[in-house]
Amino acid sequence: MTTITSPHAGHGDHGGHHDHDVSYLHPKGGIWTTIWDWASTIDHKKIGVMYLVAILFMFFLGGMAAIAVRLELMEPTREVTVAGKNVVTGQLLAFGQSLQKGNENYNRMFTLHGAIMVFMVIVPSVPASLGNFLLPLMLGAKDVAFPRLNLLSWYVYVLGSIFAVAAIIMGGVDTGWTFYTPYSTTTDVEGNMAYWRIVSMILAAFILGFSSIFTGLNFVVTVHKLRAPGMGWFDMPLFVWGIYGAAIIQVLATPVIGITLLLLIFERLFRIGIFDPAMGGDPVLFQHFFWFYSHPVVYVMILPGMAIINEIIAVYSRKRIFGYRAVAFSTLAIAAISFIVWGHHLFTSEGEVAAVVFSAITFLVAIPSAIKVFNWIATLYKGSIRLTTPMLYALGFLFLFTIGGLTGLPLGTLSVDLHLHDSYFVVAHFHYVMMGSTIIAFIGGIHHWWPKMFGRMYNEFFAKIGFWLVFIGFNVTFFPQFMMGAHGMPRRYASYTDEFLIYHQISTIGSWVLLVGFLVHLFVFIHSLLAGRLAPPNPCGGLTLEWTDAASPPIEHNFHHEPVVNHGPYDYDDVFPKQADPKEFPMPAPLPAGARAH
Amino acid sequence: MSTLHADHAPSGGTYADRYVAAAHFRDRDHEFESVKMGVWLFLSTEILLFAGMFVGYAILRMLHPEAFIAGSGKLSTFWGLLNTVVLLISSWTVAMAVRSAQLGKQGALQFHLIVTNLCATAFVVIKLVFEYYPKWQEGKLPGKWFSYPYAVDPSEPLWWGIYFGSTAIHATHVIIGMGLLTWLLIRARKGHFGPHHYTAVEGVGLYWHIVDMVWIFLFPLLYLIH
Amino acid sequence: MSSHADPHAHAADHPRTHGHWNPHTHVVVSARTLTSVLVILLVFTFLTVGAAKAEQFVMYTIGFPLPGWVNVAVALSIAVVKAVLVAMFFMQLKYDNPMNSLVMIFCLMALASFLGFTMLDLGQRNSIYPFKSEYIVPGGTGIKGDGPIATLARQKAIQDGTYDPEHAAHAHKFIPPGQDDGPGSSAQRSRPLKGLTLPELGAAPPAKHAEHSEHGKPEPAPAGGH
Amino acid sequence: MNSLLLTAGSFSDAHQRFWIGKPGNSTYAADVESAYMFIVWVSIISFAVLMGVMFYFVARYRARPGLAPERSPAHNTALEVTWSVAPMIILVIIFFWGFRGYMKVQLAPSDAEEIVMRGQKWNWSATYVNGAQSQESVRLSASPEHRGVVDVPVFVVPAGRPIRLRMTSADVIHAFWIPDFRMKMDVIPNRFTSLNFEAMREGEEHEVFCAEYCGDYHSEMAALIRVLPPAEYEQKLREWADFISKLPPVERGQAIWKQKCATCHTVDGGKNTGPSWKDVFGEEQELSDGARVVADENYIRESIYEPAKKIVKGYQNQMPTFQGQINDKELEGIIAYMKSISKHAPAAAPAPQPAAGAAGAGEKKDEQKKNP
Structure with a gap:
């Protein structure tokens, strides 16, 4: 099959005539022209970069809330004596005694942290930024299937974030990111501005849902319809598989949170009563509604993270991913099972029958995740491993995700969960999965594709320092929380008993290390943009299309010629990467006569 | 295989004949197929949006069967039936509109779009004038507006919450559909659609059918089950 | 990509008659088919209303107690048949790329799991919690000190002098007889969380009230008129 | 040999203390701990193996100049099937382990003694079989500049006897968690949930926390369970059942305040969730709708039974009704107590007890600090 020519490749929908060979980052004219060009772009790469900037900004906001939470928990101030020992203690917002309402501020902080991190950072993080940038490049397409919808999704994201920030400005929301009824429908009395800030926050989550649906829908169609000639389903890079699995969940689960939040707004404004016990409604029904979305969405968070890890491990060990099909199918299996395990968030509130069924299904979902980890580790076998920053992040991911996954086991176990539910153990568990896995993978991915996205190399030395700070800081912050939770520390507490003091202090100190680590990365990125050396098209020796067939940074229409796929994404044993310097990579062993890698 | 057949923009003909697919698609067929799949995915999100209402209905009905029986008895089956008929007919006209576009019959296309829009208007008018308005006057309203003194079950406001919630969300979809149909009509008058380019007609048609389909379920659930 | 290549190769064979026109992608459904489907849909619509009326007749006029699920099953089966017809012919799934049907099937599976598992929890509570109602307190927004909304509406009507007991007695023709018979009636049995829901309206059995007040349960002011 | 076993035993004991703390005090706790420790060991071993292999590979196959990577198979069906099935077996074991313990706690013996536990923002109240309510509390003194004095109730349970807590909430969802019993259950408005346990060792005290986020003072919604x-x-x-009624009115009011009202209302003038009781009696109150009303006996009665009717300006409609929880005699006590700490109280107000005067005065806070 040869290339397909279109009468107007290079103009038409992409904003008039311009040179074929100009990088997508090349400014279109004066400053205002350039800004307008970005604001009205339908180029998936620019949208990906805009998403990246927006997400990192929200990550900063959410991170500041997290630092405030940890600061508040540095010490309990209330001293209580029972029978000679200190028992329950009090609260202090560490900013000083002028803030008289310690608890209220604390509650708002952790709510903002949760809502921002979930709805505005982790859900869109990898798919909307890296996914947007890379999906068409990896598939050999000129763009995603619906470029205008893609731009719309970014604006919708910004609109949603504005509502969230408005809620913060109005004084913040104290419902927890889960908006459990009837608390979320009763808090903040009617008749003043405070009454509306929760509506604003719920509306923000509702709007962000649309952004998520648009992205997911776009990606599903792109993967189905826009693969380059010669690229079958099992010739796709595993990154695409991961994004595809997440996109399916986004399409099928997000509408349910849409209707849930809509009903919640009705509930709050008009008391329609569906979730209101006083009207005969059922608050546990809300939890079912909520978790029908919010559990699958956990896999929207982790699958793209896993997707990144596939690419990084393959590239930096110069190996085919061990058991490609098993990894691909486990992605789909996770996506499918994720829809029927939400009840494990409700072991303490739902009926026994449902709890038992949900517990059983929950253990099922552990299998595909375990298979993935085994396959990644097996991929390292007989590889040629280069410990670059992205690879360190990938190995860090394996370390942290294994902990995160294993600590899911006691939470899925019925009897043990009755003890651990809503404790710090849960907090630690999902931070290991969401931050320790998704965010770590995200940062690793940013480093891996940084030269491709911006055409400049970053400083490897400082990036590695950043990695070690993040990795150590993360473990110091969150590992003590496992012990804390199992010993009896409830989550969302502004104060605690003295036996938890030492854990909290270690944890808070860890959060500062983490912060410093992120600042180092910020420095590395800015330094690279300003003074990084120019990147070759394929600095890491990848075999996927974005490395072999696109420039760094890619040109406006991604490829000079539509790429034709004639080898698998990880056939390092047979193919030498195009555009890469042979000196940098160990050559494969000579091919025995007649042998094939399959 | 030699070069595939590409979209050669013909010089003459109508807008629809001259239409070329967006640059990242191979040709018009490729674009049509992709858009159609996108629309189907969107429709599945619509179904899952209404799924929330259906699940809420099912659970609350189990908890308060009497409130639901009492509430359901206060709806007028006649108007519900009429609305179902109106909507089914409009679904047929939309299907016919797609057919007209496929065959290039511009007049029939416009006619069917207009009839569909009239049906949609009729649906909304019936809903507002003969269903919502009398209930509003009697105080059979959801939640805090409920002021109907003859409730036989304390959870009756809940029923009205479900009734008004699901029908209002559905009616919103009908109204959005009316906007889309009008947009189609304007484009059809400009001759934008023809046998080789009717993607928008097909997409809006599918959307309209899903709106119809949701009503096919809402009608028995709200009006008939007692 | 061969699946995409084939149709195009086919199209390339007939550039004159079809252009990039792929007969598998663009099926023109005959007007006759569409019209017959519409007729069938309308027939089914009247059928489902007729069935509902017939069941009411059997239950309340003849007095034969049909089980509740008959009504639900009949109404929903007809709705499913209608929906399938719409999807197959109006939405052309029958002629379409099977991928789109697959999208729909996945969507329906998600819906089924949502409904099924939620009901698995909330539906079996009745058999799980063998409790009586003495201490239960409704929390949340709907009432705080001033009683449930439905009761308030009645009280207000009585205060305003607009309450018509005659109307109250005759307004609800769909309420099955025996509903006021107290906990022994089938109506009460069908309500799983009796007593765990709102305090009763005026019609509730007095025996329960006496039992409650022993424990000092907060009672709304008893509705007048009884 | 013996000493070796002892060492192993104390190692596993220390191990358990590290992960989950000292052994819990309910029959259910042992189930949880064994399942938990099993999972912990499974996790530690799998983690060590996985990470060991990973680090070995990284070290062994690190890219070096001149070293060409070897070919290796891209998949191995036997290996892949093995590592898919093996974890499944362990998972099935864990599931049934958890299931067994869970059923044990759900299927309580029918002769279990029932205690009604009611949660509301932000305290717990228990009603025992004989209608008694807790009359004891322990000091939970907030740093005084933030909130007044908060007392948490003390509940008692018998050792070695099955108990079922029948729980409901008056406002939002709470969760009753006794970490030392290793169990919790949500407390949901308009529905009963239950918690079944049997305490083992007498003489111990256990904290109770609210584990479902319920608002501003979520972290202070605590209690203490004493095993007797x-x-x-x-x-x-028996003592508690007729404790209140025997007290003189002012002290009765004070006792009820401690038990039910202190979470939200101070008696020293400090602002809390609700208005302070100090000097409130007889004072003109400005309501949120702008009306003004003098806080007399009827106003107080109404505010307790129908709190939503008249909200004092500057406060939220947070208080649940106490109808059915505070009877006339107790109400009388509360009013007497409020009078005793109000400067507006009419001269005829009964203030025979010198203690009451002391409690109402400024040194009350100090007095309470000294005397939990």
Whole structure:
């Protein structure tokens, strides 16, 4: 099959005539022209970069809330004596005694942290930024299937974030990111501005849902319809598989949170009563509604993270991913099972029958995740491993995700969960999965594709320092929380008993290390943009299309010629990467006569 | 295989004949197929949006069967039936509109779009004038507006919450559909659609059918089950 | 990509008659088919209303107690048949790329799991919690000190002098007889969380009230008129 | 040999203390701990193996100049099937382990003694079989500049006797968690949930936390459970049953305040969730709708039974009704107590007890600090 020519490749929908060979980052004219060009772009790469900037900004906001939470928990101030020992203690917002309402501020902080991190950072993080940038490049397409919808999704994201920030400005929301009824429908009395800030926050989550649906829908169609000639389903890079699995969940689960939040707004404004016990409604029904979305969405968070890890491990060990099909199918299996395990968030509130069924299904979902980890580790076998920053992040991911996954086991176990539910153990568990896995993978991915996205190399030395700070800081912050939770520390507490003091202090100190680590990365990125050396098209020796067939940074229409796929994404044993310097990579062993890698 | 057949923009003909697919698609067929799949995915999100209402209905009905029986008895089956008929007919006209576009019959296309829009208007008018308005006057309203003194079950406001919630969300979809149909009509008058380019007609048609389909379920659930 | 290549190769064979026109992608459904489907849909619509009326007749006029699920099953089966017809012919799934049907099937599976598992929890509570109602307190927004909304509406009507007991007695023709018979009636049995829901309206059995007040349960002011 | 076993035993004991703390005090706790420790060991071993292999590979196959990577198979069906099935077996074991314990706690013996536990923002109240309510509280003194004095109730349970807590909430969802019993259950408005346990060792005290986020003072919604020998427990219940009614009115009011009202209302003038009781009696109150009303006996009665009717300006409609929880005699006590700490109280107000005067005065806070 040869290339397909279109009468107007290079103009038409992409904003008039311009040179074929100009990088997508090349400014279109004066400053205002350039800004307008970005604001009205339908180029998936620019949208990906805009998403990246927006997400990192929200990550900063959410991170500041997290630092405030940890600061508040540095010490309990209330001293209580029972029978000679200190028992329950009090609260202090560490900013000083002028803030008289310690608890209220604390509650708002952790709510903002949760809502921002979930709805505005982790859900869109990898798919909307890296996914947007890379999906068409990896598939050999000129763009995603619906470029205008893609731009719309970014604006919708910004609109949603504005509502969230408005809620913060109005004084913040104290419902927890889960908006459990009837608390979320009763808090903040009617008749003043405070009454509306929760509506604003719920509306923000509702709007962000649309952004998520648009992205997911776009990606599903792109993967189905826009693969380059010669690229079958099992010739796709595993990154695409991961994004595809997440996109399916986004399409099928997000509408349910849409209707849930809509009903919640009705509930709050008009008391329609569906979730209101006083009207005969059922608050546990809300939890079912909520978790029908919010559990699958956990896999929207982790699958793209896993997707990144596939690419990084393959590239930096110069190996085919061990058991490609098993990894691909486990992605789909996770996506499918994720829809029927939400009840494990409700072991303490739902009926026994449902709890038992949900517990059983929950253990099922552990299998595909375990298979993935085994396959990644097996991929390292007989590889040629280069410990670059992205690879360190990938190995860090394996370390942290294994902990995160294993600590899911006691939470899925019925009897043990009755003890651990809503404790710090849960907090630690999902931070290991969401931050320790998704965010770590995200940062690793940013480093891996940084030269491709911006055409400049970053400083490897400082990036590695950043990695070690993040990795150590993360473990110091969150590992003590496992012990804390199992010993009896409830989550969302502004104060605690003295036996938890030492854990909290270690944890808070860890959060500062983490912060410093992120600042180092910020420095590395800015330094690279300003003074990084120019990147070759394929600095890491990848075999996927974005490395072999696109420039760094890619040109406006991604490829000079539509790429034709004639080898698998990880056939390092047979193919030498195009555009890469042979000196940098160990050559494969000579091919025995007649042998094939399959 | 030699070069595939590409979209050669013909010089003459109508807008629809001259239409070329967006640059990242191979040709018009490729674009049509992709858009159609996108629309189907969107429709599945619509179904899952209404799924929330259906699940809420099912659970609350189990908890308060009497409130639901009492509430359901206060709806007028006649108007519900009429609305179902109106909507089914409009679904047929939309299907016919797609057919007209496929065959290039511009007049029939416009006619069917207009009839569909009239049906949609009729649906909304019936809903507002003969269903919502009398209930509003009697105080059979959801939640805090409920002021109907003859409730036989304390959870009756809940029923009205479900009734008004699901029908209002559905009616919103009908109204959005009316906007889309009008947009189609304007484009059809400009001759934008023809046998080789009717993607928008097909997409809006599918959307309209899903709106119809949701009503096919809402009608028995709200009006008939007692 | 061969699946995409084939149709195009086919199209390339007939550039004159079809252009990039792929007969598998663009099926023109005959007007006759569409019209017959519409007729069938309308027939089914009247059928489902007729069935509902017939069941009411059997239950309340003849007095034969049909089980509740008959009504639900009949109404929903007809709705499913209608929906399938719409999807197959109006939405052309029958002629379409099977991928789109697959999208729909996945969507329906998600819906089924949502409904099924939620009901698995909330539906079996009745058999799980063998409790009586003495201490239960409704929390949340709907009432705080001033009683449930439905009761308030009645009280207000009585205060305003607009309450018509005659109307109250005759307004609800769909309420099955025996509903006021107290906990022994089938109506009460069908309500799983009796007593765990709102305090009763005026019609509730007095025996329960006496039992409650022993424990000092907060009672709304008893509705007048009884 | 023996000493080796002892060492192993104390190692596993220390191990358990590290992960989950000292052994819990309910029959259910042992189930949880064994399942938990099993999972911990499974996790530690799998983690060590996985990470060991990973680090070995990284070290062994690190890219070096001149070293060409070897070919290796891209998949191995036997290996892949093995590592898919092996974890499944362990998972099935864990599931049934958890299931067994869970069923044990759900299927309580039918002769279990029932205690009604009611949660509301932000305290717990228990009603025992004989209608008694807790009359004891322990000091939970917030740093005084933030909130007044908060007392948490003390609940008693008998050792070695099955107990079922029947729980409901008056406002939002709470969760009753006794970490030392290793169990919790949500407390949901308009529905009952239950928690079944049997305490083992008498004489111990256990904290109770609210584990479902419920608002501003979520972290102060605590209680203390004291495990008593059965005889002592019954004695305590009898004592509590007629404790309140025997007190003189002002002290009765003070006791009720401690038990039910102190979470939200101070008596020293400090602002809390609700208005302070100090000097409130007889004072003109400005309501949120702008009306003004003098806080007399009727106003107080109405505010307790129908709190939503008149909200004092500057406060939220947070208070649940106490109808059915505070009877006339107790109400009388509350009013007497409020009078005793109000400067507006009419001269005829009964203030025979010198203690009441002391409690109402400025040094009340100090006095309470000294005397939990």
